[in-house]
Amino acid sequence: MAYEYGSSAKGLDFPNPFRVENVFRFIAAAVLIGGGLIAIFQGRSGLYAHIGGWALAPILVGVAMLAAGIQHAAVGLSRLRFFFGRGKPAGLAGELADAQLGELAGAVALKSTIRGGAISVAEPTGALNGLLYSLVRPLIWAPQRIQWVAQRLFRTGLTLAVVLLGLLVSLLGVLGEKDMVWLGLFFFIYAAALLLKPLESGDQASTHLGSAGLIVLVLVAILAPVLIHSISSALPNLGGVDLSGQALLLLVCALASVLVFFVAVLRQMAAPPQTTMACELATISMNAPPNQILVELDREMQRNWIEQIPNRRYARYVPQTPGDNGTFHGELLEETQPMPRDDMRTVSFSHALAEPRYRWLTVLSALGVLYTVIGSIALLLFTHQVTMGEIAPALWKYVCFAGGMFSLALFCLRAGHVLWARFDFVSRMTWVEIDGTFQRSHTAVGAQFTDRVRTEKDIVSVNDMTLRVWVAEVDSVTFGSESERRIVGLRGLIDRASALRQQLENFASDQSSVDMPTSRRDVEKIAALGAMNQLAGRPVAPEALLKALDGAASSSASASSIAPKPPAFCHACGTATSLGARFCASCGKALRNS
Structure with missing residues (x-):
C-alpha cells in the first residue's frame, strides 16, 4: 500500500502488529528448511548406497519441506515492516473528491447511524447460530468479522465432534482388518479436509453445517462400516497401513486447536459498545448566501486536520439559491484521519502474554509451530528408514501422520493471522446540515439627492434557517489494511458540537449587507x-x-x-491643550511648542 512520510506525522508511526506472529513464522520456516536439507542429504546417501528408486523419496520429501519453509519465510518477510500511510484504512463510506458534490455508496447508512446514535448489527439466523448466540450473549456486539469467525469455528467444532463420535461408533462395528484400514483412511482424509477447507475462502468461510449436514454425518458414522465392508473385497490391499489411530489423534488435536482458536476469538470481544451522539440545534437568520456557512465550516474543518492529513469527506451539498425566493439544503459530513488506538502502540511478547486479547493467539501460533516440528520429525523418520534400507508399506504411516500434523499447523497459523491482523482506530465525525428558505432583495444606503456617496447591493436574506450539528468520536475496527472498516462505538462530543454551533451562529450574525469602501x-x-x-x-x-x-x-x-499629530500638553500643569494654542487655558503659562 502507499505510504507517505512527513517529519511532523509522528502519530502514524507505531510498531508492527505482526511482530509476535512473525517470530513463530520464522521458527516454523527454520524447522522446515533445516528438515528439508537433512532429508536431501539423506537422499544423497541413499543414492550412494544404490537403494534404487526409493532414494528419490527422501529427496522429494526434502524439496517439499524446503519449499514449505521458504513459503513461511516469505510470508514472514512480507510482514516484517508495516507502514500506515495516508488513505489507510478504508473509509466508512465512499469518499468524495475535493470538488465533488453529493454522496457515494454507504453515506446514507452512515448518516442513519449518526442520526440514530445506534450501531446496526445483522441478526444471526439458523439453528446453530441461535445456539451459539444463546451460549455467548456478548457475541452480538462483536465486530461483524469476529462474528463470522466465531460462527465458522462453532460449526467446524461441531462437525469435528460429530466426526469423532462417528469414528468411535464405526470402530465398534468394524468386522475385519481390511475394513479397519479403509475406514481409518476415510476418516483421516475427511478430518484433514475439515481443517483445510474453511481456510480456502478466508476468514468469512464456514462449513455450512445445518440440520441436513448433521443427519448426513450421523448416517455416515453408523452406516460407514457396513458400506466399507460391502465393497472392501473390491478395494486393493493397503499393506496394513492402518490410519484409524492417526485419524483419532488428528481429530482430538483438531478439536483442541479449534477450542483454543474459539477462546482467542471470544477474547476479542469487549463490553457492549457506548453509542451516544452529541447533536446541537439552532435557528439562524442572516443577510448573506447560505453557502457562506459551508465556506466557514470548510475552514474550521481544515484547522482541525489530524497530522495535517485532509479529512475523509462522505457527503457534501452546497445550498443553491436560484430565482427570487425558494428553499435550500446544504450539508457536510467529514471524518478526521483515523488514528491507531493507544493500546495498539505496544507489541511485544511480554505484552502479548499479559494482554488477554493476544494471549490465546500466542498459544495458537505456538501450537502451529509445535505441529510443524512433530510433522517434520515424522518425515525425517520416514527418510531415515528409507535410507537405512528398511523399505516397507507401513512406512507410509509416517507420511500420512506428517500430513495430518502439517494440516493442523497450517490451520493454526493461517487462522490466527485473521485475528493478528485486527486494527482498532479512533477518529472524529462531524456532520452539519442546514435547511431553510431564502428571499432575494435589493438595498440602497444613502439619500438619493443629498448624499454624495451611496451604495446599493443585491442581497439574499435567510430567515429562521435550521442548523444541525452532530459531532462524535468514532471507534472503528478493520482486519487487514485493505479490508472494510466498521464502526464499533460512538461517543458524543457535546463540547465540540456546542462550540461549532456557536461559531457558525456568530459567523452568520457578523455577515454585512452594506458595501463600504475598504481600499x-x-x-x-x-x-x-x-x-x-x-x-x-x-x-x-x-x-x-x-x-x-x-x-x-x-x-x-x-x-x-x-500620521495625525499627537495632542500637546502643558509642561507646567499637564493639561491637554488645543491644536495651535500659545498659552495654557488652565494655568496661563506659555507653551513651549506653541
Missing part, C-alpha cells in the same frame, strides 16, 4: 468625486477642474500616509 484607491476615488461635486453647477475651466482633482488626490494621499 486606498476607493478613498481616492471618493475624494475626487467630492471635488467634482463641489464644482458642479458652476462654469469651470478644464485647467481648474484638473487642479481640483490633483488637490483632492494629494490631500487624500497625504491624509492616508501622514
Whole structure:
C-alpha cells in the first residue's frame, strides 16, 4: 500500500502488529528448511548406497519441506515492516473528491447511524447460530468479522465432534482388518479436509453445517462400516497401513486447536459498545448566501486536520439559491484521519502474554509451530528408514501422520493471522446540515439627492434557517489494511458540537449587507468625486477642474500616509491643550511648542 512520510506525522508511526506472529513464522520456516536439507542429504546417501528408486523419496520429501519453509519465510518477510500511510484504512463510506458534490455508496447508512446514535448489527439466523448466540450473549456486539469467525469455528467444532463420535461408533462395528484400514483412511482424509477447507475462502468461510449436514454425518458414522465392508473385497490391499489411530489423534488435536482458536476469538470481544451522539440545534437568520456557512465550516474543518492529513469527506451539498425566493439544503459530513488506538502502540511478547486479547493467539501460533516440528520429525523418520534400507508399506504411516500434523499447523497459523491482523482506530465525525428558505432583495444606503456617496447591493436574506450539528468520536475496527472498516462505538462530543454551533451562529450574525469602501484607491476615488461635486453647477475651466482633482488626490494621499499629530500638553500643569494654542487655558503659562 502507499505510504507517505512527513517529519511532523509522528502519530502514524507505531510498531508492527505482526511482530509476535512473525517470530513463530520464522521458527516454523527454520524447522522446515533445516528438515528439508537433512532429508536431501539423506537422499544423497541413499543414492550412494544404490537403494534404487526409493532414494528419490527422501529427496522429494526434502524439496517439499524446503519449499514449505521458504513459503513461511516469505510470508514472514512480507510482514516484517508495516507502514500506515495516508488513505489507510478504508473509509466508512465512499469518499468524495475535493470538488465533488453529493454522496457515494454507504453515506446514507452512515448518516442513519449518526442520526440514530445506534450501531446496526445483522441478526444471526439458523439453528446453530441461535445456539451459539444463546451460549455467548456478548457475541452480538462483536465486530461483524469476529462474528463470522466465531460462527465458522462453532460449526467446524461441531462437525469435528460429530466426526469423532462417528469414528468411535464405526470402530465398534468394524468386522475385519481390511475394513479397519479403509475406514481409518476415510476418516483421516475427511478430518484433514475439515481443517483445510474453511481456510480456502478466508476468514468469512464456514462449513455450512445445518440440520441436513448433521443427519448426513450421523448416517455416515453408523452406516460407514457396513458400506466399507460391502465393497472392501473390491478395494486393493493397503499393506496394513492402518490410519484409524492417526485419524483419532488428528481429530482430538483438531478439536483442541479449534477450542483454543474459539477462546482467542471470544477474547476479542469487549463490553457492549457506548453509542451516544452529541447533536446541537439552532435557528439562524442572516443577510448573506447560505453557502457562506459551508465556506466557514470548510475552514474550521481544515484547522482541525489530524497530522495535517485532509479529512475523509462522505457527503457534501452546497445550498443553491436560484430565482427570487425558494428553499435550500446544504450539508457536510467529514471524518478526521483515523488514528491507531493507544493500546495498539505496544507489541511485544511480554505484552502479548499479559494482554488477554493476544494471549490465546500466542498459544495458537505456538501450537502451529509445535505441529510443524512433530510433522517434520515424522518425515525425517520416514527418510531415515528409507535410507537405512528398511523399505516397507507401513512406512507410509509416517507420511500420512506428517500430513495430518502439517494440516493442523497450517490451520493454526493461517487462522490466527485473521485475528493478528485486527486494527482498532479512533477518529472524529462531524456532520452539519442546514435547511431553510431564502428571499432575494435589493438595498440602497444613502439619500438619493443629498448624499454624495451611496451604495446599493443585491442581497439574499435567510430567515429562521435550521442548523444541525452532530459531532462524535468514532471507534472503528478493520482486519487487514485493505479490508472494510466498521464502526464499533460512538461517543458524543457535546463540547465540540456546542462550540461549532456557536461559531457558525456568530459567523452568520457578523455577515454585512452594506458595501463600504475598504481600499486606498476607493478613498481616492471618493475624494475626487467630492471635488467634482463641489464644482458642479458652476462654469469651470478644464485647467481648474484638473487642479481640483490633483488637490483632492494629494490631500487624500497625504491624509492616508501622514500620521495625525499627537495632542500637546502643558509642561507646567499637564493639561491637554488645543491644536495651535500659545498659552495654557488652565494655568496661563506659555507653551513651549506653541
